[in-house]
Amino acid sequence: MNVVVLGATRGIGRALARRFAERGDRVFLLGRDLADLDRSARDIEIRANRATQVGFAHCDLGDPDSFTSAMDAAAAALSTVEAVVVTAGDFATQPALEQSLERTRYLLTVNFTNTVLFCEQARTRLLAHGGTLCVFSSVAGDRGRKPVILYGAAKAGLAHYLEGLDHKYSARGLRVVCVKPGFVKTSMTTGLKPPPFAGEADGVAADVIRAIDRGQPVVYTPRIWQAVMMVIRTLPRFVMRRIEF
Amino acid sequence: MLKAASSAESVPHCMGNSSLSGWGRRPVPGQELRSEDLDRLTRDAVLTRGLGRSYGDSSLPPGSHPIVVATPLADRILSFDERTGVLRAEAGYSLESLYHDFLPRGWFTPVTPGTQFVTLGGMVAADIHGKNHHVDGTIGRHVRSIRVRVASGEIIECSRTEEFDLFRATIGGMGLTGHILEIELQLTRVPSPWIWGEMLRVANIDEYLDALKASAAEWPFTMGWIDCLSQGPSMGRGVLQRGRWATNGEAPEKLPRPLMRVPVPIVCPSWVMGYTVGKTFNEGYYRWNRTTPARVVHPQKFFYPLDTLLHWNRLYGKRGFTQYQCVLPDAAGRPAVRQLLELLTQQGAASFLCVIKDCGEQGEGLLSFPLKGTSIALDLPVRDGTQAIVDKLNEFVIAAGGRIYLAKDAFTRAEHFRAMEPRLPEWLAIRRQWDPTGRLRSAQSVRLFGDPA
Numbered sequence: 001m002n003v004v005v006l007g008a009t010r011g012i013g014r015a016l017a018r019r020f021a022e023r024g025d026r027v028f029l030l031g032r033d034l035a036d037l038d039r040s041a042r043d044i045e046i047r048a049n050r051a052t053q054v055g056f057a058h059c060d061l062g063d064p065d066s067f068t069s070a071m072d073a074a075a076a077a078l079s080t081v082e083a084v085v086v087t088a089g090d091f092a093t094q095p096a097l098e099q100s101l102e103r104t105r106y107l108l109t110v111n112f113t114n115t116v117l118f119c120e121q122a123r124t125r126l127l128a129h130g131g132t133l134c135v136f137s138s139v140a141g142d143r144g145r146k147p148v149i150l151y152g153a154a155k156a157g158l159a160h161y162l163e164g165l166d167h168k169y170s171a172r173g174l175r176v177v178c179v180k181p182g183f184v185k186t187s188m189t190t191g192l193k194p195p196p197f198a199g200e201a202d203g204v205a206a207d208v209i210r211a212i213d214r215g216q217p218v219v220y221t222p223r224i225w226q227a228v229m230m231v232i233r234t235l236p237r238f239v240m241r242r243i244e245f
Numbered sequence: 246m247l248k249a250a251s252s253a254e255s256v257p258h259c260m261g262n263s264s265l266s267g268w269g270r271r272p273v274p275g276q277e278l279r280s281e282d283l284d285r286l287t288r289d290a291v292l293t294r295g296l297g298r299s300y301g302d303s304s305l306p307p308g309s310h311p312i313v314v315a316t317p318l319a320d321r322i323l324s325f326d327e328r329t330g331v332l333r334a335e336a337g338y339s340l341e342s343l344y345h346d347f348l349p350r351g352w353f354t355p356v357t358p359g360t361q362f363v364t365l366g367g368m369v370a371a372d373i374h375g376k377n378h379h380v381d382g383t384i385g386r387h388v389r390s391i392r393v394r395v396a397s398g399e400i401i402e403c404s405r406t407e408e409f410d411l412f413r414a415t416i417g418g419m420g421l422t423g424h425i426l427e428i429e430l431q432l433t434r435v436p437s438p439w440i441w442g443e444m445l446r447v448a449n450i451d452e453y454l455d456a457l458k459a460s461a462a463e464w465p466f467t468m469g470w471i472d473c474l475s476q477g478p479s480m481g482r483g484v485l486q487r488g489r490w491a492t493n494g495e496a497p498e499k500l501p502r503p504l505m506r507v508p509v510p511i512v513c514p515s516w517v518m519g520y521t522v523g524k525t526f527n528e529g530y531y532r533w534n535r536t537t538p539a540r541v542v543h544p545q546k547f548f549y550p551l552d553t554l555l556h557w558n559r560l561y562g563k564r565g566f567t568q569y570q571c572v573l574p575d576a577a578g579r580p581a582v583r584q585l586l587e588l589l590t591q592q593g594a595a596s597f598l599c600v601i602k603d604c605g606e607q608g609e610g611l612l613s614f615p616l617k618g619t620s621i622a623l624d625l626p627v628r629d630g631t632q633a634i635v636d637k638l639n640e641f642v643i644a645a646g647g648r649i650y651l652a653k654d655a656f657t658r659a660e661h662f663r664a665m666e667p668r669l670p671e672w673l674a675i676r677r678q679w680d681p682t683g684r685l686r687s688a689q690s691v692r693l694f695g696d697p698a
Contacts, residue, residue, distance in 0.1 A: 042323060046324070047322060049350060
């Protein structure tokens with residue numbers, strides 16, 4: 001499989017790119033920092049121990065103008081793009097966002113508007129041959145909750161968009177995978193106290209690849225979060241008003 | 246185009262009540278900060294840790310600076326030369342990954358400690374040794390170059406030809422000379438990924454030491470366990486393990502499968518690692534392990550037997566445990582080993598596990614632990630009298646001309662460490678050159694070197 005990963009230098013994106021390459025998939029890395037992408041590409045090549053070179057290009061979710069050239073570069077390197085994975089995104093705590101409208105605007109734009117714009121590009125390209133669009137939403141999007149109101153709202157919107165894509169385009173060969181990670185111990189969450197059932201990037205990456213292979217439309221990972229969120233979704237409002245979760 | 250908001254890059258606040266501990270599970274207030282970007286993270290930090298496998302307070306922060314940088318996310322391989330076996334990687338690259346990435350290709354670390362859950366940075370900072378110390382020395386011998394962020398913030402590449410003083414002070418320097426960012430390591434060629442090894446059951450400590458020294462001449466890997474709860478003529482009876490890499494002819498065609506790992510799910514009550522269970526376990530272990538002829542052994546079972554039991558430190562209960570590891574020089578004579586064990590018994594201390602191995606010549610690292618002699622490691626549950634026991638053992642070790650291993654230590658007094666470490670003034674002088682105010686420090690350096698808390 002030929003895979004493009006946006007957000008490949010860090011966290012779950014890094015773990016995913018390594019796993020794809022290790023099992024023989026061809027990967028193309030997208031990210032913000034060319035020097036960092038170059039280091040990640042070398043790392044993946046050495047780990048995978050294959051002759052194929054790992055290509056990369058600049059792509060910034062903060063800058064939609066970078067999308068077209070990035071996807072062009074990926075298509076040129078891979079000939080056909082069979083899967084596009086988006087792990088990139090922004091995070092800030094609810095208190096930090098409430099203190100700054102500027103910060104809030106950035107997070108909402110990157111995590112919703114610009115991610116959707118990127119997916120629209122990926123969709124048109126993937127529909128040409130059929131393929132998989134795998135995008136990271138979050139369990140935070142499953143219900144409005146006190147600690148993740150703004151982050152969760154953007155992720156909820158993204159999940160909605162992905163569901164719509166799946167309904168409309170699955171018959172035409174577009175497989176949509178919406179990933180809903182629970183708390184994962186990455187640099188995004190460093191400094192936050194890990195709750196029970198916190199996952200590691202590599203375990204999440206294994207779950208995501210399985211979901212992509214199966215064409216599973218929605219995947220919770222670590223898997224226990226599916227049960228946790230089922231409970232959370234059924235809690236009545238008076239409970240949600242009281243708890244801090 | 247939107248500018249990335251600056252706070253997206255900023256360092257999060259320390260959560261109020263979090264705590265950090267070493268493998269001995271004795272927490273202090275503190276918090277890890279993780280990122281793939283080690284260069285940025287270490288700019289203002291006073292200490293960096295890897296996977297937190299040092300037992301005592303080496304990787305714990307001083308009281309006034311509760312934040313410790315953790316490297317495990319900075320785990321990229323930067324280069325590897327298939328012809329020479331020279332590997333360069335970021336400090337957080339773990340031995341578990343190295344095993345997975347390189348053993349199937351016929352390369353491995355020339356020196357491995359008893360757990361896979363360590364990082365390259367941590368291995369160099371502690372200058373770890375393995376079962377082959379008498380042949381291959383510590384990891385430091387195989388390190389070609391280290392990229393370090395020193396106290397001034399400057400990044401320096403040090404090696405045997407560039408900034409050699411910083412290089413030898415950093416090997417075994419417990420991260421106190423600078424934040425280790427990248428390491429260039431010479432890997433070793435292995436004929437197969439399997440071990441050819443055998444077990445030898447021995448009836449007492451004298452026989453054990455004889456067998457250990459005799460094995461060293463023929464076997465690159467030697468180590469063993471002794472029962473230090475048995476008394477009298479069977480005192481120090483044990484099982485000696487020795488091995489080497491299996492040749493192509495001896496090894497099975499297939500690669501060794503990863504072993505199943507079982508977690509200890511809860512923090513156990515303190516009696517679990519008490520005398521009665523210890524006695525029963527040691528008796529059983531001795532009986533179970535008979536002398537076996539040489540055969541193919543799984544490399545993980547051989548090098549990392551305890552890694553199959555995840556979180557085994559939870560067995561020691563709420564108060565945690567400490568490992569007392571010292572090396573007694575050959576000059577002190579063989580009776581010294583027996584005397585140390587007798588001293589331990591006199592103190593009323595029961596060590597559940599006691600590991601004795603042979604050490605070769607001391608290496609270049611100025612605070613490197615091993616010296617030509619016998620290393621003894623004792624796991625001691627922490628009780629009210631632990632400090633007194635460690636003091637007594639240390640006094641004995643000083644008199645014998647030996648020393649302790651900083652990566653295991655949590656109880657040694659500053660004056661005791663000074664007395665057992667003649668190289669300390671030289672190391673301190675080099676450290677002062679690079680860090681005149683003692684900015685980079687740990688709970689251990691506060692305790693042992695008088696750094697500001």
